[in-house]
Amino acid sequence: MKEEYLHHLWKNKQIPFHQLKLVSGEDILIYDVGQYNKFESGPDFSNGKIKIGNVTWFGNIELHLKSSDWYHHNHQLDRAYDNVILHVVYTHDQNVFINNKAIPTIELKGLIPEIEEVLNKHEFPCSTFLDELDPIYLESMKEKAIIKRLNRRLLDINKYGDESNPKQVLYSLLAQAFGCKINAQPFQELTNRIPIKLIKKEQCFNVKTLILNVSGIGERELLDKNWIHLKSKYKLDTMSRHVWKHKGLRPKSFPEIRLLQFAEIVEKFDFDTSFVYLGSNELIKNIRSLLILSDKSIKISSAMIDLIIINCFVPFIWWYGNVKMNENIQEKSLDLLQFLNAEENHILKKWKAIGVNCINSYDSQSLLEIYNEFCTAKKCLFCEMGNKIIYK
Numbered sequence: 001m002k003e004e005y006l007h008h009l010w011k012n013k014q015i016p017f018h019q020l021k022l023v024s025g026e027d028i029l030i031y032d033v034g035q036y037n038k039f040e041s042g043p044d045f046s047n048g049k050i051k052i053g054n055v056t057w058f059g060n061i062e063l064h065l066k067s068s069d070w071y072h073h074n075h076q077l078d079r080a081y082d083n084v085i086l087h088v089v090y091t092h093d094q095n096v097f098i099n100n101k102a103i104p105t106i107e108l109k110g111l112i113p114e115i116e117e118v119l120n121k122h123e124f125p126c127s128t129f130l131d132e133l134d135p136i137y138l139e140s141m142k143e144k145a146i147i148k149r150l151n152r153r154l155l156d157i158n159k160y161g162d163e164s165n166p167k168q169v170l171y172s173l174l175a176q177a178f179g180c181k182i183n184a185q186p187f188q189e190l191t192n193r194i195p196i197k198l199i200k201k202e203q204c205f206n207v208k209t210l211i212l213n214v215s216g217i218g219e220r221e222l223l224d225k226n227w228i229h230l231k232s233k234y235k236l237d238t239m240s241r242h243v244w245k246h247k248g249l250r251p252k253s254f255p256e257i258r259l260l261q262f263a264e265i266v267e268k269f270d271f272d273t274s275f276v277y278l279g280s281n282e283l284i285k286n287i288r289s290l291l292i293l294s295d296k297s298i299k300i301s302s303a304m305i306d307l308i309i310i311n312c313f314v315p316f317i318w319w320y321g322n323v324k325m326n327e328n329i330q331e332k333s334l335d336l337l338q339f340l341n342a343e344e345n346h347i348l349k350k351w352k353a354i355g356v357n358c359i360n361s362y363d364s365q366s367l368l369e370i371y372n373e374f375c376t377a378k379k380c381l382f383c384e385m386g387n388k389i390i391y392k
């Protein structure tokens with residue numbers, strides 16, 4: 001059990017207050033649990049209001065797993081703890097004093113659910129209760145999870161993305177999406193070596209030749225005169241062909257094919273970001289048509305088109321909306337996901353097995369996030385469903 005768990009129960013008033021007594025045997029009434037000081041130093045809750053006997057007290061409330069933690073945390077040396085009016089502990093193992101006066105203490109052992117037992121029993125502790133649960137809790141959790149996922153992508157993009165150069169951010173994200181997990185890194189490296197500005201500046205040049213040569217995969221083109229000229233003009237270095245991975249990929253997903261597909265998009269797309277202002281229906285049509293290639297021999301499959309939208313356009317629009325502080329733009333990321341087919345993988349099969357199905361990519365992406373960030377981490381306490389089921 002973690003102290004956070006006690007904080008959570010106290011903050012959300014999920015304690016059987018009517019059964020509480022002080023360890024001294026006196027009656028206690030809790031009028032106000034106080035305000036949670038999650039990020040501040042000092043006692044856990046401030047401005048609490050309690051009544052012991054006939055006296056009403058106002059002040060701070062401190063929570064611990066064991067009462068002896070008061071001394072382990074050295075609160076006796078910190079004046080900020082002098083006006084603690086109540087000590088709430090899971091186990092009372094030692095009397096605690098402020099200025100030689102025992103602090104009124106409540107012991108919660110036996111009064112609150114033993115969460116670990118519930119959590120460790122099943123992979124999805126909530127599964128047996130799902131039928132009884134109002135679907136609104138799952139929907140609310142899905143929204144919370146998808147926003148968490150998109151915000152994590154946003155933080156990643158911020159690590160390399162320059163707000164003043166959104167075209168380069170979009171170009172880099174597009175490249176990484178073409179690389180999928182396995183070749184995302186070399187694709188990103190490629191876009192660092194040949195920025196979009198350079199490509200658009202040298203419009204007369206063959207984009208395909210440039211991309212293939214810098215990638216280190218286009219050996220056939222090495223003697224191209226334009227390439228030799230650009231290589232020396234921009235001091236372009238060729239990547240090692242060994243950075244490109246093939247293992248585990250089907251031939252149609254090999255980097256040679258993905259680079260050709262990427263090059264065709266880069267050639268025809270100006271990376272103008274004004275498309276984010278289109279309505280959602282127009283936006284998805286626009287993006288899909290961009291990803292249809294004229295060279296049918298390297299056609300991008302519809303599953304890959306959806307993946308590119310999920311991994312490039314959805315996070316880009318979320319990031320761009322954040323840069324512009326425009327929630328309406330960010331909303332479109334969520335709308336886009338609803339137009340896309342749900343992915344299929346072993347995690348989504350597990351959800352299906354407990355009766356949770358996906359209609360679109362909004363569903364699948366949010367369920368993947370819930371599973372990876374909450375279920376496997378046993379964070380049911382912070383999940384809307386876990387919270388409702390375990391403490392209903």
Ligand code: SF4
Pocket residue numbers: 123124125126127370371374375378379380383384385386387
């Ligand atoms: S985190 Fe939520 S969805 Fe996952 S098992 Fe716990 S209660 Fe269920």
